[in-house]
Amino acid sequence: MRPFVYRRATDAQGAVATFEAAPHAMYLGGGTNLVDLMRLGVASPDLLVDVTGLPYDQVEETPGGGLRIGAAVRNSDLAADAAVRRSYPVLSQALLAGASGQLRNLATVGGNLLQRTRCPYFQDVSKPCNKRDPGSGCPAREGEHHNLAIFGHSASCVATHPSDMAVAMAALGAVVHVEGPGGPRRIGMPGLHRLPGDTPERDTVLEPGELIVAVELPALPYAARSRYRKVRERASFAFAVVAVAAALDVADGVVRDCRVALGGVAHVPWRAELLETTLRGAPATRESFVVAAEAEFAQARPLRDNAYKVPLARNVIVGVLEELL
Amino acid sequence: MNRVEGVAKVTGQARYAYEYPVEGVCHAVAVQADIPRGEIIRVDAREALALPGVLAVLSCEGAPELADTSDYELALFQSRTVAYRGQIVAAVVAETLEIARQAQRLIKVTYRPGEFDVRLTGTHPGLYRPDKVNPAYPTDTGQGDVEAAMAAADSSVDVTYTTPALHNNPMEPHATLALWEDGDLTLYDSIQGVSTGRDSVAKVFGLPPEQVRVHAPHVGGGFGAKGSPRPNAILAAMCARAIRRPVKLAVTRQQMFSFTGYRTPTIQRVRLAADAGGLLTAVAHDVVEQTSRVTEFAEQTAIATRIMYGAPNRGTSHRLARLDVPTPSWMRAPGECPGMYALESAMDELAIECGLDPIELRIRNDPATAPESGKPFSSRNLVACLRAGAERFGWDGRDPRPGIRREGRWLVGTGVAASTYPVYRSPCRATARVGPDGRYTVAVAATDIGTGARTTLTLIAAAALGVPVERVTAEIGDSALPPAPVAGGSMGTGSWGSAVVLACRALRRALDEHAGAVPDTGIEAYGDTAEELAGQQDFARHAFGAQFAEVRVDTGTGEVRVSRLLGVFAAGRIINPKTARSQFIGGMTMGLGMALMEESVMDHEFGDYLNHDFAQYHVPTIADIRDIDAVWIEEDDAHLNPMGSKGIGEIGIVGTAAAIGNAVHHATGRRVRDLPIRIDRLVG
Ligand SMILES: Cc1cc2nc3c(=O)[nH]c(=O)nc-3n(C[C@H](O)[C@H](O)[C@H](O)COP(=O)(O)OP(=O)(O)OC[C@H]3O[C@@H](n4cnc5c(N)ncnc54)[C@H](O)[C@@H]3O)c2cc1C
Numbered sequence A: 001m002r003p004f005v006y007r008r009a010t011d012a013q014g015a016v017a018t019f020e021a022a023p024h025a026m027y028l029g030g031g032t033n034l035v036d037l038m039r040l041g042v043a044s045p046d047l048l049v050d051v052t053g054l055p056y057d058q059v060e061e062t063p064g065g066g067l068r069i070g071a072a073v074r075n076s077d078l079a080a081d082a083a084v085r086r087s088y089p090v091l092s093q094a095l096l097a098g099a100s101g102q103l104r105n106l107a108t109v110g111g112n113l114l115q116r117t118r119c120p121y122f123q124d125v126s127k128p129c130n131k132r133d134p135g136s137g138c139p140a141r142e143g144e145h146h147n148l149a150i151f152g153h154s155a156s157c158v159a160t161h162p163s164d165m166a167v168a169m170a171a172l173g174a175v176v177h178v179e180g181p182g183g184p185r186r187i188g189m190p191g192l193h194r195l196p197g198d199t200p201e202r203d204t205v206l207e208p209g210e211l212i213v214a215v216e217l218p219a220l221p222y223a224a225r226s227r228y229r230k231v232r233e234r235a236s237f238a239f240a241v242v243a244v245a246a247a248l249d250v251a252d253g254v255v256r257d258c259r260v261a262l263g264g265v266a267h268v269p270w271r272a273e274l275l276e277t278t279l280r281g282a283p284a285t286r287e288s289f290v291v292a293a294e295a296e297f298a299q300a301r302p303l304r305d306n307a308y309k310v311p312l313a314r315n316v317i318v319g320v321l322e323e324l325l
Numbered sequence B: 001m002n003r004v005e006g007v008a009k010v011t012g013q014a015r016y017a018y019e020y021p022v023e024g025v026c027h028a029v030a031v032q033a034d035i036p037r038g039e040i041i042r043v044d045a046r047e048a049l050a051l052p053g054v055l056a057v058l059s060c061e062g063a064p065e066l067a068d069t070s071d072y073e074l075a076l077f078q079s080r081t082v083a084y085r086g087q088i089v090a091a092v093v094a095e096t097l098e099i100a101r102q103a104q105r106l107i108k109v110t111y112r113p114g115e116f117d118v119r120l121t122g123t124h125p126g127l128y129r130p131d132k133v134n135p136a137y138p139t140d141t142g143q144g145d146v147e148a149a150m151a152a153a154d155s156s157v158d159v160t161y162t163t164p165a166l167h168n169n170p171m172e173p174h175a176t177l178a179l180w181e182d183g184d185l186t187l188y189d190s191i192q193g194v195s196t197g198r199d200s201v202a203k204v205f206g207l208p209p210e211q212v213r214v215h216a217p218h219v220g221g222g223f224g225a226k227g228s229p230r231p232n233a234i235l236a237a238m239c240a241r242a243i244r245r246p247v248k249l250a251v252t253r254q255q256m257f258s259f260t261g262y263r264t265p266t267i268q269r270v271r272l273a274a275d276a277g278g279l280l281t282a283v284a285h286d287v288v289e290q291t292s293r294v295t296e297f298a299e300q301t302a303i304a305t306r307i308m309y310g311a312p313n314r315g316t317s318h319r320l321a322r323l324d325v326p327t328p329s330w331m332r333a334p335g336e337c338p339g340m341y342a343l344e345s346a347m348d349e350l351a352i353e354c355g356l357d358p359i360e361l362r363i364r365n366d367p368a369t370a371p372e373s374g375k376p377f378s379s380r381n382l383v384a385c386l387r388a389g390a391e392r393f394g395w396d397g398r399d400p401r402p403g404i405r406r407e408g409r410w411l412v413g414t415g416v417a418a419s420t421y422p423v424y425r426s427p428c429r430a431t432a433r434v435g436p437d438g439r440y441t442v443a444v445a446a447t448d449i450g451t452g453a454r455t456t457l458t459l460i461a462a463a464a465l466g467v468p469v470e471r472v473t474a475e476i477g478d479s480a481l482p483p484a485p486v487a488g489g490s491m492g493t494g495s496w497g498s499a500v501v502l503a504c505r506a507l508r509r510a511l512d513e514h515a516g517a518v519p520d521t522g523i524e525a526y527g528d529t530a531e532e533l534a535g536q537q538d539f540a541r542h543a544f545g546a547q548f549a550e551v552r553v554d555t556g557t558g559e560v561r562v563s564r565l566l567g568v569f570a571a572g573r574i575i576n577p578k579t580a581r582s583q584f585i586g587g588m589t590m591g592l593g594m595a596l597m598e599e600s601v602m603d604h605e606f607g608d609y610l611n612h613d614f615a616q617y618h619v620p621t622i623a624d625i626r627d628i629d630a631v632w633i634e635e636d637d638a639h640l641n642p643m644g645s646k647g648i649g650e651i652g653i654v655g656t657a658a659a660i661g662n663a664v665h666h667a668t669g670r671r672v673r674d675l676p677i678r679i680d681r682l683v684g
């Protein structure tokens, strides 16, 4: 671990300004991911700007009928929020499926979105990894990848994004509010995270110094019936092998609208757009769900050891949609 | 009885090795090789040494000499060889842990890398036959003609099971605090045996054992990984000697995946043949496993097969491949645990072939005497365990057809397997003392690694003395006490307790001689079991058990949940039911981990165990353990020790994985022969 300077910011402008003044600054949320990575030598900032003291610790209803979630809201508080549980149960369930109680008490919304991949090579500085050390190679491609991506990976990186929360937010079409050196901007999800391409070192579209201040959930009445289902290698406290966030709007036996996003399958929370398109207007039956899921997985490109994720994710999607009927 | 140190533990008063406050203590951190094989060309420590607060860097460059280098893993810096990735190649000592860790990354080691081989296969060209398997069993055994019996059998199975490398991962990582004073060395070490630990450390430093003292009053688990001093003990002592100040060293969780030991992966072929009546005509168990290039460690995987079931034609064998890997070591029930997984899974397969209930198959083949040696059993209650378990679990009327019980998205199945573990005992000494205040103290260099040993010894002493437990204190965890064997091989209580009983009996005699009056100086008496052990009759001494599992398998995802787990054990007299139950269910929980999730993944490109932390190496969580229970059968065995007890620390993990695997087959009709039974092995 390298020595570093620690500062607490009290407002967004101050945080951005402090960040800009150091060559290798990083924002610090709950620290549950960043501090681990610093210990491992994967991250070595010279300045930490603690943003948990910023006034972004509320969940508020928006005039449009949605919710605005402060970036410093703790994962456990967000999961327990009455409005979230009522209007967006998928989000509450996703949060509760993640990590452990202790970790959720510390983890923030901003930090959760920006947590880094759990690819084993990324976390081990004695090995090459394009994401950590651009150009050094991607040993996961030929090595251990049974838990890595089946969609959207590239020759340079096959990692997955590990967050559960982000999968629910991608399904809900959340909008991320950002402050930064270039002023404020809004980024629609799933567009915050990016596919690896040949620059896997960049997880998201954020520019250096950009600070997440809030996440807005648009009104989506049918999301009151929504679900998160996570498959993992033990009953709790493990990252997703595959996860599905889904909401379904059915009228007269026909799917009017739907939202489906997948976790554990790509470098981003994977919004199943092909599936959604196929399903809209189709009869709300198991058969339609299977057809729509098959359409999505036609574009999957599993690696040597992770083809099992294709039938697994398909089964979970069909199961979750059936439960939502 | 509750643990005597329970309050101290939950209030944080109980000190573990790393926690002793010492004036002027410094911190050491190990630097590890990042190649699996080769020679060290140079260790450049200049940058590290320039960092304020860094006191020393130790490596093969000008290394402090060690008197004995016969144990490669302990002979730190004595050569330029790298024998496995993760081997300790240097260490930094600094005023603070933070500085030491910063300096750790500044040390530059250059290597001449060599070709390496870390891949164990059943057909590895380097497979060889070791002279013996641990601790001193014959490598191969055989009688009759297995091939002919297989050919002539009414039913048979010929199947290969594999188990991955597993890391012990006790809750408390290895840690040492080392202090030198006038040439004498004191260690506070997280270790399973203080007497044997002291002797090993003394040997490495060329000191008479009296000049070394090892304290381990509390140890946060070991499961075999702390059965002997690990490199941390030697390294802390070397660093302390180099800087002439006390030094602390805590092994990180990640480092525990490279230099504190693990269970070898195994490839096991089991052949079983039976006649029309379900009587075994052949039992053969052939094992392939790994050892390191530097030290031979031959896990005794097939030895349980030598005593489990009768059959006229039989054979067992062990073959090793020397790989560029860390030396495997003991992990809870070494040998029996992986071996019984294969044997007991194959027995399930045979039961299906024979059309017999798997309990019935085992009962029919329960031998009257130990099958290979012909020795009588001191007691053998496997059948009683199977019957009692069947009753309690509700086995009767089980429909053997696989894949037909559905509850919603779950397929449900049940499975059974047998457990066994040998009864070992080693010579031990103890003292018993009474003071004028009527308080008794028994002293023995035992260690309580979280098992409840201190409590059990208190109970044993109170019973032998005929006094209430409140008047007895057990002093343990210090090598200055009468020498004792390790807390390992499930022989701790049996060995230590025997010596304590002898000492207590001697004290009672002495008290009688004083007509009950205790002089101001107190009375002390002594016990030594060496003679009694040498005179033991020749019996086959083993504990047995039966494990039952009910599993649910999600048909869409392949997720397996163990909804019920029951163990029934016959392990002599149970001295303290409360801590005994914890030992059994703890072992079973670990067995569940082995069945479903534990797996150290060897990275073939880089040559190390890749998933080296708790976010990646999964052990069971509370949510994975639903309904778990362990009970026992009263067993009266006069051929064991004065307490009539068998060891209970390890048997709980033996058989669990087979019971679960058998239940998964019953639920789904799919026989997964490679552990762990992961999602990707069941889905689709
Ligand atoms: C053992 C373990 C198991 C876990 N299991 C799961 C799991 O099952 N599912 C799951 O989803 N997660 C899991 N997690 C991850 C956990 O959810 C994340 O560590 C946590 O959400 C990160 O939040 P934080 O506030 O602690 O972020 P930090 O660690 O503080 O920061 C993470 C990153 O975000 C940046 N950052 C923080 N806040 C902001 C902001 N406002 N604006 C811009 N950048 C910011 C930091 O610079 C850093 O790069 C697990 C973690 C651990 C340690």
Ligand code: SF4
Binding pocket: A117, A119, A120, A121, A122, A128, A129, A130, A131, A132, A137, A138, A139, A140, A141, A156, A157, A158, A159, A200
């Ligand atoms: S998959 Fe990505 S994160 Fe993993 S080793 Fe390859 S480049 Fe690194």
